[in-house]
Amino acid sequence: MTKVTLLDDKSRPLAVMLRLDLETYCKACKTLWDTREASTIAKLEIVEAHQQARTQLDLELSGIGGELHWLNIEKMLAEQCDRCDWSENQLFEFLDNKGDENPQPLVLECLKECFVELLKNSVDSMLENYLMQKSAKTMLEMSIKLKLEDNNIAVIITDNAGGFTPLYLENSMDYIQSKAYQQAQPSSKVGGSQYYFGGAGRGMSLLFNLLLEGDELKYPGRLRKRFDVVKGETSIHLQNSVGGAKISLVSPLAACTPHVVELSPADGHPSLQLKLPPPKKRRLASPQEMYPNPTRLKPGFFMPAHASSPSDKFREQINILLAQH
Numbered sequence: 001m002t003k004v005t006l007l008d009d010k011s012r013p014l015a016v017m018l019r020l021d022l023e024t025y026c027k028a029c030k031t032l033w034d035t036r037e038a039s040t041i042a043k044l045e046i047v048e049a050h051q052q053a054r055t056q057l058d059l060e061l062s063g064i065g066g067e068l069h070w071l072n073i074e075k076m077l078a079e080q081c082d083r084c085d086w087s088e089n090q091l092f093e094f095l096d097n098k099g100d101e102n103p104q105p106l107v108l109e110c111l112k113e114c115f116v117e118l119l120k121n122s123v124d125s126m127l128e129n130y131l132m133q134k135s136a137k138t139m140l141e142m143s144i145k146l147k148l149e150d151n152n153i154a155v156i157i158t159d160n161a162g163g164f165t166p167l168y169l170e171n172s173m174d175y176i177q178s179k180a181y182q183q184a185q186p187s188s189k190v191g192g193s194q195y196y197f198g199g200a201g202r203g204m205s206l207l208f209n210l211l212l213e214g215d216e217l218k219y220p221g222r223l224r225k226r227f228d229v230v231k232g233e234t235s236i237h238l239q240n241s242v243g244g245a246k247i248s249l250v251s252p253l254a255a256c257t258p259h260v261v262e263l264s265p266a267d268g269h270p271s272l273q274l275k276l277p278p279p280k281k282r283r284l285a286s287p288q289e290m291y292p293n294p295t296r297l298k299p300g301f302f303m304p305a306h307a308s309s310p311s312d313k314f315r316e317q318i319n320i321l322l323a324q325h
Contacts, residue, residue, distance in 0.1 A: 004060050006072055008080065014088075014146040016076050018069070020060070022123065023138040026130045028053040029195050033131050050194075061123065061197050066116035073115075073144055074108070087148040090253060105153050106227060106234060106256040107249045110210045117203025118157065118247070124198040125161035125245070131195070135162060153253040156246065163240035172238050211236060211249060214259060225259040 009015035028050040035046055059065050078095035081088040094104045103109060122140055129135040140161060147154040164172075209215045211234050214227035237248040 004069055006069075006076060008076060009143060009145070012145055014077055014080050014091075014148075016073050016144045018073070018119075018140075018142040018144065020119075020123070020140040020142075021138065022057070022126060022130075022140055025053045025057050026127055026138045029127060030131060033195070054194075057123075058197070061116060061120055066119075069119065070112055070115040077144075077146060087253065091146070091148060091153065094255070103227075103255045103258055105251050105253055106211060106214075106229065107153055107155050107251040109227070109256055110207055110249070110251075111155065113210060113216075114203055114207045117198065117206060120198040121203050122159045122161040122245070124196045125159075125163075127195060129162045137161075148253060151253050152250055155249045157249075158241045158246045159244040161244050163243070163245045164238060169238060169240065207249075208236060211251065214256075228257040228259050 003021075005019045007017045007019065009017045028046075031046050032043075032050045035043055060069075074095045078092050081092035081095070083089045083092060094108060097104060104112075119142065122142055126135070126137060126140050130138065137160065140159065142157065142159045145156045145158075147156065206217055209217045209223065210226065212229065213223070214225060214229035215223035216226045218224055234251045235249075237250075239246050239248075
């Protein structure tokens, strides 16, 4: 069964190694890819085998299973902290946080939201290289290392999935400086969705917005402020390492500041300016408009046709008028 394995990286302090065996899924995808032109009947068993392998892997990459990976990584990193060191003891307090009421450094808050998306991107990259016969690797390895320096915390994530394309790295600086990530599409891939798990840079666009701006990307161009970020205090650096990608994330080693909506002191609610339509002037209707089809009782007097049971007062008025005539 496909399962994520977490190991302490003994060669480096404050580091965890994640391993995910993709052999079964890669082979199922390759068989399905090679027989995509075959008849429907011949593909039934192949499609079923692929679906079973995908279902097993999906349990590790989505829902509660996906969210637990970063929580387990934080737990292992907390166990490695030297409580006698001031910086590492401060880091331990953040990593050992048992609830969401106490905010962590922004880089940790971001990975709590985005780590599983980065893991999906690594899975997709390894699978694509396998399908295109660029690599025969099927054991994904991802290293997560923490570094404390100058009151900052840096998280360095590396993998062995093949790395970024040269064009992506070439445009990454302009992508960050122009803030194009604010218009990114946070949805899944359309082409090849039966093979891949990530979504057209979804993890990276979410990470860029949250770490650099403090914004949560809901839809292209639609952002929700989550944290207040001081410009220049956070950064992201992308590069390729030996056999894979390397992402470096930096933020202050201090609790981030959740964004608070300012309320007006008058009523305690956000100040809104509402433009109401002007009130309509009421006009009294004439008797002819009120009773378009009257029933004549006597010359000069009429009664509505629908008034079958008039009130006592109305009956008295009728009797007075009849007596006068």
